[in-house]
Amino acid sequence: MGHPGAAAAPERDQTRRLPLSSSAGAVQQCRDFSRQALLDWHWLAVDGGSRPDEEQVAVFEDVLLMVSELVTNACLHAPGGPRELRLRWDTVRLRVEVSDASPVPPELRPSADPGQPGGHGLRVVDRLARAWGSRPENGGKSVWLEVSSPLDHRT
Numbered sequence: 626m627g628h629p630g631a632a633a634a635p636e637r638d639q640t641r642r643l644p645l646s647s648s649a650g651a652v653q654q655c656r657d658f659s660r661q662a663l664l665d666w667h668w669l670a671v672d673g674g675s676r677p678d679e680e681q682v683a684v685f686e687d688v689l690l691m692v693s694e695l696v697t698n699a700c701l702h703a704p705g706g707p708r709e710l711r712l713r714w715d716t717v718r719l720r721v722e723v724s725d726a727s728p729v730p731p732e733l734r735p736s737a738d739p740g741q742p743g744g745h746g747l748r749v750v751d752r753l754a755r756a757w758g759s760r761p762e763n764g765g766k767s768v769w770l771e772v773s774s775p776l777d778h779r780t
Contacts, residue, residue, distance in 0.1 A: 641712045643709065721771075756770070
């Protein structure tokens with residue numbers, strides 16, 4: 626029997642996992658991992674060789690920003706930082722999950738002062754994601770978000 630990630634995933638439902646061992650460099654590592662997954666899943670591919678439209682590029686960049694926010698929150702608020710990043714793509718929606726060792730669910734803070742650093746991450750996720758939340762996992766939690774396909778607006 627082979628390694629679970631060794632075989633090609635079915636085209637309609639693909640999952641990628643990135644185990645993390647520390648907070649050091651985790652945000653950039655997760656952004657790079659997510660960028661590569663989205664490119665592999667053709668989020669910016671177009672027919673006829675033309676360039677991706679503005680909506681596709683915006684959703685692509687929004688996903689990378691939201692990955693950064695979830696991972697940063699785990700680095701700042703969970704002992705040991707993030708445990709794992711999971712990306713699941715089923716051609717209709719992308720689900721991003723970041724797990725950590727803290728059982729404390731994230732809280733959307735009242736509007737933070739836009740001129741002050743910090744306190745804006747979940748507000749960004751709340752505005753950009755189709756849905757988000759958290760669930761208990763292995764003594765800690767998994768914080769998740771979902772984004773619709775960037776191609777949906779064309780149909």
